Amino acid sequence: MTKPDPHDFLAVDQDLTEDERAIRDAVREYGAAELLAHVADWFEAGTIPGIRDVAKGLGALGLLGMHLEGYGCAGTNAVSYGLACRELEAIDSGLRSFVSVQGSLAMTAVHRFGSEEQRQEWLPRMASGEAIGCFGLTEPDSGSDPGSMRTRARRDGSDWVLNGTKMWITNGSVADVAVVWAATDEGIRGFVVPAGTPGFSAPEIHKKLSLRASITSELVLDDVRLPRDAVLPEAEGLKAPLSCLSEARYGIVWGAAGAARSCYESALDYTMSRVQFGRSISSFQLTQRKLADMLVDVNHAMMTALRIGRLKDEGRVHHSQISFGKLANVRAAQRVAATARGMHGASGITLEYPVMRHMVNLESVATYEGTEEVHALTLGRALTGSSAFRS
Numbered sequence: 505m506t507k508p509d510p511h512d513f514l515a516v517d518q519d520l521t522e523d524e525r526a527i528r529d530a531v532r533e534y535g536a537a538e539l540l541a542h543v544a545d546w547f548e549a550g551t552i553p554g555i556r557d558v559a560k561g562l563g564a565l566g567l568l569g570m571h572l573e574g575y576g577c578a579g580t581n582a583v584s585y586g587l588a589c590r591e592l593e594a595i596d597s598g599l600r601s602f603v604s605v606q607g608s609l610a611m612t613a614v615h616r617f618g619s620e621e622q623r624q625e626w627l628p629r630m631a632s633g634e635a636i637g638c639f640g641l642t643e644p645d646s647g648s649d650p651g652s653m654r655t656r657a658r659r660d661g662s663d664w665v666l667n668g669t670k671m672w673i674t675n676g677s678v679a680d681v682a683v684v685w686a687a688t689d690e691g692i693r694g695f696v697v698p699a700g701t702p703g704f705s706a707p708e709i710h711k712k713l714s715l716r717a718s719i720t721s722e723l724v725l726d727d728v729r730l731p732r733d734a735v736l737p738e739a740e741g742l743k744a745p746l747s748c749l750s751e752a753r754y755g756i757v758w759g760a761a762g763a764a765r766s767c768y769e770s771a772l773d774y775t776m777s778r779v780q781f782g783r784s785i786s787s788f789q790l791t792q793r794k795l796a797d798m799l800v801d802v803n804h805a806m807m808t809a810l811r812i813g814r815l816k817d818e819g820r821v822h823h824s825q826i827s828f829g830k831l832a833n834v835r836a837a838q839r840v841a842a843t844a845r846g847m848h849g850a851s852g853i854t855l856e857y858p859v860m861r862h863m864v865n866l867e868s869v870a871t872y873e874g875t876e877e878v879h880a881l882t883l884g885r886a887l888t889g890s891s892a893f894r895s
Contacts, residue, residue, distance in 0.1 A: 563633025
């Protein structure tokens with residue numbers, strides 16, 4: 505009998521196809537060669553100085569909008585996209601967030617709901633990383649309840665005029681195009697807003713203690729005038745942006761598994777080499793119990809991600825199952841990261857090791873694309889048929 509691999513204890517990756525393994529390995533190798541050495545500095549600096557070079561590198565690898573068909577997109581299956589998210593978030597949540605916002609939010613909105621002209625104009629450039637996109641839904645007073653948004657779009661002749669503010673927008677200040685959602689007299693609609701449009705600005709948010717290797721901004725729309733063809737013609741109502749969020753949440757299911765794996769592997773390596781009282785601390789009972797608990801969480805997370813990915817590729821996944829994955833895997837990753845931080849002792853608070861960085865990043869991951877409470881209530885609604893969101 506073959507001894508289990510500590511890095512894939514339940515041999516989850518053996519259930520991948522040859523193509524899926526090739527994508528996993530390509531992303532892992534690219535991340536190790538081009539990103540890993542820089543991410544601690546980016547985190548400390550609170551930005552990614554060469555974000556456009558990073559975008560073009562990810563685009564050249566085929567990771568931007570990789571699950572979409574046509575327009576320069578790779579057209580991979582859902583599991584392959586998930587594996588890419590896992591490998592990127594194993595380096596840093598900010599990198600997976602960039603790919604998620606670009607592909608699962610901004611590009612998916614244009615691909616699914618845009619006109620052919622909008623697709624042709626933006627998707628090839630975004631797939632290559634030449635153009636960066638962002639997704640403007642969340643507002644200062646409208647997070648878990650996007651239907652209460654205050655940003656409005658009104659008709660003025662053949663034009664649309666937008667006013668409002670969006671908050672916590674990844675890529676906002678570096679974006680070439682924003683997909684902005686606004687309330688209109690006909691309901692919520694989506695708009696393609698080029699960054700240079702008069703009245704549009706994206707001041708960057710500073711002093712973050714989480715997701716520091718990521719650029720986060722406000723979007724301010726002050727009488728932003730757009731032509732009639734700026735509206736996404738197929739997006740009507742709140743279901744449109746929520747369907748994009750479901751795509752992004754799916755990436756988080758895999759990404760959280762990557763963050764958990766990184767923390768577990770760092771703790772395993774550290775405790776195997778750290779000697780106290782004349783022996784490796786990995787030989788102590790309490791350390792082994794912690795490693796065993798982490799191992800279970802990491803492998804459960806990977807199994808959950810793969811199962812949801814297979815359901816998605818079969819066209820059978822329900823949004824509540826994605827909520828299950830987001831809730832379970834982020835919670836597991838937070839447990840693993842917190843335990844790993846303590847196991848590294850004082851070194852665990854430094855950027856020499858990834859654990860503290862992952863631990864604080866996961867605080868943001870737990871909040872965005874639906875808080876733990878929102879996903880718990882989504883599961884409750886799926887179980888009981890009764891919604892607890894509104895009376």
